[in-house]
Structures are given as C-alpha cells and as structure tokens.
Amino acid sequence: DAGVTQSPTHLIKTRGQQVTLRCSPKSGHDTVSWYQQALGQGPQFIFQYYEEEERQRGNFPDRFSGHQFPNYSSELNVNALLLGDSALYLCASSFLGRGGGGELFFGEGSRLTVL
Amino acid sequence: AQKVTQAQTEISVVEKEDVTLDCVYETRDTTYYLFWYKQPPSGELVFLIRRNSFDEQNEISGRYSWNFQKSTSSFNFTITASQVVDSAVYFCALSEAKTSGSRLTFGEGTQLTVNP
Numbered sequence: 300d301a302g303v304t305q306s307p308t309h310l311i312k313t314r315g316q317q318v319t320l321r322c323s324p325k326s327g328h329d330t331v332s333w334y335q336q337a338l339g340q341g342p343q344f345i346f347q348y349y350e351e352e353e354r355q356r357g358n359f360p361d362r363f364s365g366h367q368f369p370n371y372s373s374e375l376n377v378n379a380l381l382l383g384d385s386a387l388y389l390c391a392s393s394f395l396g397r398g399g400g401g402e403l404f405f406g407e408g409s410r411l412t413v414l
Numbered sequence: 415a416q417k418v419t420q421a422q423t424e425i426s427v428v429e430k431e432d433v434t435l436d437c438v439y440e441t442r443d444t445t446y447y448l449f450w451y452k453q454p455p456s457g458e459l460v461f462l463i464r465r466n467s468f469d470e471q472n473e474i475s476g477r478y479s480w481n482f483q484k485s486t487s488s489f490n491f492t493i494t495a496s497q498v499v500d501s502a503v504y505f506c507a508l509s510e511a512k513t514s515g516s517r518l519t520f521g522e523g524t525q526l527t528v529n530p
Contacts, residue, residue: 332516341418341505341520342459355517387457393516403516405451405459 301326303406305390311412312380320375320409324392330354331373332403333365334389342389348373349395377411385413416441418508420521427496428529435491435524437506443467445511448482448489449518453503465489467511496528 304323312318324331330349334342344357348367367373371392377384387410391403417440427433439448450462463473465482473480477494493500503525507518 330516334518339522341507341522342518344517344519347516357517389457389459391459391516395516402461402464403459403518404461407456407458410457 303390303392303404305388305406305409307409308407309410309412311414313414314380314382316380316413317376317378318380318411320377320388320390320411322373322375322390322392322406324371324373324390325404328392328394328404329371330393330395331367331371332391332393333373333375334391335359336387336389336408338386345375380413382413385411387411416443416446416508416510416519418506418519418521420506420524422524423522424525424527426527426529429498430495431528432492432494433496433526433528435493435504435506435526437489437491437521439487439489439506439508441508441510443510447509447511449507449509450480450489450491451505451507451520453505453523455502459505462491493526496526498528498530501526501528 306321332347333345336342345359346356347354351367362378364376387408389408390406393403419438446467448465451459479492481490503523505523506521509518
C-alpha cells in the first residue's frame, strides 16, 4: 500500500519564476492538505482540498494556489517566487468522506530552493 | 487563535536515559485534538499519537508515554530508555475537532539527539 508520494523531491528556482509541486494521496484517501515548513520551524498550513475544491486556507497570499484532480491527487502552484518561499513543502492526505476521522499521513516533501 | 509552544529547542541525552518533551497549547475551542509527530532527517512526518480533548487519560505505547493535563494546557511526551534511533525532531500539534484533525497548528519542534 503506497503512502503519500510527492514530486519532485528537490528543485531550484530563481526569483519571479513559477513552480508546481505534485502529490498523490495514500490509497483510499480523498483529502489533500499542503504545508510549508521553513528551515528550523514547524509546518504551516497552506490549504486543504476535498472534492476538487479548496475547503480551508491558511494565512498565505494568492500567489499560492492549488488544484485537486478527480483521482484525488493534487498540485500546489506558487507564482512570482520570493526568496522566502524556500522551504520544504509537505503534502498530507486523509479520509473525510462518510465521517472519516481525518488522520493525516504525510509525504516526505518537496524541498524548494529559490535563488 | 490557536498556538502551540515547545519551549525546548534542542535536547541532548545519552542512550538509555529518559527524556520528556514539553508542549503547551492555547485554544478557545472546547473540543480539539492534540498530536505528536516525529520528523527524521528524511523529512516525512511520522504520526505518533492523537488525543481528544475529552480524554485526559495518560497513554503508554512501548517506550513512549504521554501526559495530557487540561488544567495546565499541556501535553508532554516522555521517551523511556532512549535509543539512538529516537534522534529526530518532534512536533506537538493542535487542531479543531470540526476539521477532524486535518488542519494542524504545529509548534516549533524539539530536536532530540540521543548519543551512544
């Protein structure tokens, strides 16, 4: 049973560029959440997708956007990259349908470096 | 607003010592979940425990134990007879019950180093 998978694992971009990160949830899960973890800090909630819609959003600017596909996989897009966007981006999946408990399972993350 | 504080940034112990990681939280919700996660160098957050705010019973799982005290808003984590493999960053987290534990507020983490 595959867990949460993310790609790419590492990438380097320059300021002003755009980036797309991808996530495949754990088998049987229907919800994907994204977190940003800066070096030496705890993860911060970006947003959550369920039934292909953004359901909750943290305190992140509109440069951060996402999408969920019918197969429950998800993308995180960041436009106009800033140096401060350098971080580990973690994807977490859970099951919310039919009153599921929603326990989060995390992937190993995509490490983004902005130069 | 929710907040989680892990006052210990780094802890270093010698193998077989017991170690307690502290966690203090703030929330206005009456129903919430508390979590502990372990983050090894690979980056993946590994789930350790979830505790419902209505359940104040302490829990033990092997060498791990958790002490939840609602009166002091604390949810501390103890590793007994620590091992080198316990070396990692440990995060305490909090979520509203209405999100079913899917939107977490994390603390800053405690880096635990267990030396042989």
